[in-house]
Structure formats: structure tokens, C-alpha cells
Amino acid sequence: MTARVIGVLALQGDVPEHLRALEAAGARAVPVRRPEELHQLDGLVIPGGESTTLWRLSVAFDMLEPLRKLIASGLPAFGSCAGMIMLADRLADGVAGQLTYGGIDMTVRRNAFGRQVDSFESDITLSGLDGSDAMPLRAVFIRAPWVEQTGENVTVLGTEQRTGRIVAVRQGQLLATAFHPELTPDRRIHELFVDIVKDNT
Numbered sequence: 001m002t003a004r005v006i007g008v009l010a011l012q013g014d015v016p017e018h019l020r021a022l023e024a025a026g027a028r029a030v031p032v033r034r035p036e037e038l039h040q041l042d043g044l045v046i047p048g049g050e051s052t053t054l055w056r057l058s059v060a061f062d063m064l065e066p067l068r069k070l071i072a073s074g075l076p077a078f079g080s081c082a083g084m085i086m087l088a089d090r091l092a093d094g095v096a097g098q099l100t101y102g103g104i105d106m107t108v109r110r111n112a113f114g115r116q117v118d119s120f121e122s123d124i125t126l127s128g129l130d131g132s133d134a135m136p137l138r139a140v141f142i143r144a145p146w147v148e149q150t151g152e153n154v155t156v157l158g159t160e161q162r163t164g165r166i167v168a169v170r171q172g173q174l175l176a177t178a179f180h181p182e183l184t185p186d187r188r189i190h191e192l193f194v195d196i197v198k199d200n201t
């Protein structure tokens with residue numbers, strides 16, 4: 001069976017790290033930044049960075065509406081950190097007029113951990129991943145959001161141990177983490193996303 005093609009939105013953020021992580025998880029990964037590059041994709045990764053910048057660059061590159069429509073029509077997507085913010089239907093702490101692609105029925109608070117500390121590492125208690133009970137996932141948080149509220153179709157996959165806050169969720173073919181799994185060697189999150197893409201196509 002041929003490898004699934006997963007695009008990494010290359011407007012800003014950890015693009016090479018996600019490309020490498022996806023290839024390690026068995027997908028073919030390509031950077032995408034123009035609407036015409038979106039049609040061949042089996043899935044899309046939205047990297048971390050800064051959600052206000054991702055929003056403005058998406059408008060400038062004519063990507064906001066195409067991505068909203070593709071995600072709404074069922075394209076599997078995985079967002080990390082700012083990418084999680086972009087997949088949220090609602091923001092608790094957006095700047096005036098800030099738009100997201102939406103897709104996951106959740107409220108996300110930007111920079112939620114940042115008031116205490118800008119970046120930190122912490123263990124995540126995972127559920128719904130192979131072998132996850134036996135092994136917490138070491139996660140890197142950088143000015144990270146957390147999930148403040150979820151709708152009934154959203155599954156909580158992980159909470160941050162110190163605060164108990166929701167930091168990993170799934171709704172159908174959409175996956176989001178407040179942390180950066182592309183920056184650590186543990187590939188379980190990217191493998192889960194590649195599995196979601198395989199199940200979808």
C-alpha cells in the first residue's frame with residue numbers, strides 16, 4: 001500500500017520537525033503553503049508558532065477559507081500548540097478579530113500556562129494510545145494553550161499532570177495537542193495521526 005500524503009502547513013513554525021516526525025511514522029510528508037497544493041493531501045499538520053501570525057498569514061496567502069472548508073468537509077488534521085488554537089471552534093483569549101480554521105468543538109485559552117512560566121517540560125498522562133497507560137509522554141510546552149471546555153463529541157486524550165489541564169484532544173479525524181510532540185523523540189502522537197489518516201482513506 002502506498003504511503004499517505006500528509007501536508008505540513010508551512011506558513012510558520014516547526015515545519016521541518018513535523019516533516020521528519022511524519023516520515024518516521026510512515027507517511028509521505030510535504031510542506032504546503034498555497035491553496036492549489038491542498039488538493040492532493042490525505043491529511044494536514046498545523047505546526048506551532050503563533051496563532052495570530054498563522055491567522056494573518058492564512059489570510060495573506062488565501063488559505064483561511066480553503067482550509068476551513070477542507071477541515072469542515074472531513075480532511076484529517078493535527079494541530080500542535082498554535083495549531084491546536086487554529087483547530088478550536090472558540091478562543092478564550094484571542095486578540096480582537098482573531099479567526100481560526102475551527103473543527104474541534106472546544107474552547108482554547110491562548111498562553112494559558114504562560115502566565116506562570118513561558119516554557120516547561122512535563123509528563124502527560126495519555127489515554128486512547130497504544131501502551132499509553134504504561135508510559136507517560138514527556139511533553140514540551142512553549143507559551144502553550146490549554147483546553148478550557150469541550151463539546152460532547154470531543155475525547156480527552158491527555159492531561160498535564162501538575163495542573164490537571166486538558167492538553168490533548170481528538171474529535172473524529174481531528175487531533176490537537178497543546179504541546180510540541182515534534183520536538184521530542186516519542187512518536188506516538190504522530191503515529192496516532194498517521195493511523196487516523198489511514199483509517200480515513
Ligand code: GLN
Binds near residue numbers: 049051052083144
Ligand atoms: N502562544 C502561541 C499562540 O498564541 C502559541 C505558542 C506555540 O505555538 N508555541 O499562538
